[in-house]
Amino acid sequence: MSTLNSSDADWWRSAVIYQVYIRSFADGDGDGTGDIAGLRSRLPYLAYLGVDAIWINPWYPSPLADGGYDVSDYRDIHPAYGTLDQAEQLITEAHELGIRVILDIVPNHTSDQHAWFQQALAARPGSPERDRFVFRDGKGEDGSLPPNDWHAAFGGPTWTRTDDGQWYLHLFAPEQPDLNWDNPEVRAEFESILRFWFDLGVDGFRIDVAHGMIKDLALPDLGLTEFSVLAREGQENHPHWDRDGIHDIFRSWRAIADGYEDRRVFVAEAHVRPGRLPDYLRPDELHTAFNFDFLKCPLEADKLRTVIDRTITDLATVGAPATWVLSNHDETRHVTRYGRAHTGVTTPMRDQGHPTDLALGTRRARAAALLMLALPGGAYIYQGEELGLYEVEDIPEALLQDPTWERSGHTVRGRDGCRVPLPWTGDTPPFGFSTTGATPWLPQPEDWKSYTAEANQADPHSMLRLYRAALRLRRTHPGLRGDHFRWLDSPDGTLLFERGDGLLCAVNLSGRPVPPPDTCTPLLPSGPLGAGGFLPPDTTVLLQRD
Structure with a gap:
């Protein structure tokens, strides 16, 4: 049995963190909704996968007007998910398996039922x-x-x-009234909430809308016709997005986190203007932030290289590690995105319904996963991507629950397609998601029978086996430790870089096979290599210099 290494204070700099959308992970009490009991029962699976931590989407009491991001009580557990006692047991059991626990905190707004x-x-x-x-x-x-x-x-x-x-x-739904962070009582309340969960053993928080808490209380007009994270031309600062006052809040939060013997960590969800992200990650503020540029980037070599360079260079100015992520609970699953003509994220929550080639998307997703896990810094895995799950785009309209569906006048289906409950075992829904066979809160496709964890584990060439092998290599190969990173020359449409100790990563996103680097031995390819070790299109391979 593994246990946490309390002396590893910098674990977060290279951690692989698995995102648990708890409502859809595993149902332990048989009501069709995922819960803490289900998550506890699947902790051995996460240990088998080899992740360092889990990040749990909001599990607090909530009317679920926005999937739990409308919190009515920040110090308790939603009854559908379990109890505080079960939460403590989960934290203890995860720690015994060497898995840390990060929670979501939602400080920009509460529920209207708070x-x-x-x-x-x-x-x-x-x-x-x-x-x-x-x-x-x-x-x-x-x-x-x-x-x-x-x-x-x-x-x-x-x-x-x-x-x-x-x-x-309310910057989001009417059921999510925005808090006034110029009010000292609001600041004191959230500092108390942080301490409440830290005292229960939680290892850190992912901060929802970390860029949106401070507003210009003069409330000037934006002069725009729709929501935008950018101010209009001629307006120096956005009146409710990425304002300088946010940093005083995060300095006080960091002081709280650093006051614990096993120091706690923060991850920012911060959609900010170019060049502004390092401000959130200064040594006395937050530890890491999600890399939305990488998630949204088209799967094209030159664009990826630009994003990787910019990320590493910008964050190095404040000594912060990069993070890398391909999917999350707000975006179309990348297997589906990568099977389309345009492989990036265009407009949030609207890049849906376009034709997709799932075989192509899967091949590219495997290549992207190896690339992500070979880069220096931390990485995030969204539940189900390790099974190769695709976006479910044909959920019946009557079953859609994302508030975007109603508020867009039934023109934008929203994010439910990436939140469908996971398939674990068997040949028919609910595929072991529920202990009693109860109907899941969102319907699963019939053909997910070939995507279950059980089916993945039985197939030596499955997506799950690839992820597990890559995570094992991250833990055991000295070349994947530390921050060393160096680009090497490679043909157009490809990426080639070196980490420490002769570890190379070659990515072919061109339309033709390319020869392997000289005097190298393949360690882990994302798919079959060609004759002579040639790298086929849409394939990544990790190699060791001879």
Whole structure:
């Protein structure tokens, strides 16, 4: 049995972290919804895979208007997922297997069912209860117009009017009122929440919308016709996105994390302007951040090289490690994306429904996985990508639950297609997801019978076997430790770089086979190599210099 190495304070710099969308991971109590009991039962699988940590999407009490990102109580567990006692048991059992536990924290907004917001609705305008949020009078003679022209990320207006005539701000859904982070009570509350979970043994937090908490409370108009993370031309700063005031908050959070003997870590979800991400990762702020540029990048050699170079170079200015990620709970699964004519992410949540070649997408996904896991820094695996799962794009409309579907007027299907419950065993749904055979909360495709964990484990050439082999190589090969990284010359449409101790990674994204580097022995290819060790198109291989 493995246990955590408490002396490894820098584990996060190279960790492979597995994202658990708990609602869809494993159902332990037989109600069709994933839960803590299901996750605990599958911890041996995660240990078999070889990940260093798990990141659990919000498991707090929530009306689930946005999949749990509308939190009604930050110090408890949603009854559908389990109890605090079970959460503590999970943390202990994960640690015994050498797996750390990172939670999601949602500080930009609460649920409209949170006690604070209910108190605000019951209080008078201008009250201390309302000052925890962003309430304003409307424009126009009778106040019937919103306070400004901002648009919500999920579509529609970003203001909702209350019964007494005031309006409250929500950058996402109306059920997610934004907190006022200029209020000291808000800051103190979240510092207390951090300590609550750290004291229970949680190893860190992924910070949702880490760039959005501070607003310009003068609430100037943006002058735009839809939601945008960029200010209009001539506007120096965005009034509610990536504002300088956010950094004081994160300095106070870092001081709390560093106060624990086993130092806790933070991961930022920060969509920011070019060149701004290092500001979040200064030595007294957050530890790492998601690399959305890499996730959204087309699978083209020159574009990938640019993103990799920029990431490593920018973050080196503050001594932070890079992170790499191919999929998450908000984006179309990369097996599907990579099978399309355009392999990148174009417009968030809209890059859907285009024809895809799953065989091609799978081959490219295997190549991309090896590339990602060979780069210096940390990496994130979104549950199911190690099984080769694709985006489910034919969920019946009546079963769609993402708020984007309703708020877009049924024009954008949203993110449900990447959140379908995992297939574990058997030939028919629910494929072992539920202990009782209960119908999962989102339907699984019938042909996922060939994608189950069981089927993957039985196939020596499966995606799961590839991921497991790559993770084992990361742990055991000295060349994949540390930060050493050097590009080597290679043909157009290819990438070739060297890590330490003679470890090379060759990626062929051209349309023709290419010869292998001289005097090298293949260690792990993403697919079959050609005669003479030639690298076929859409293939990656890790090699050792002879």
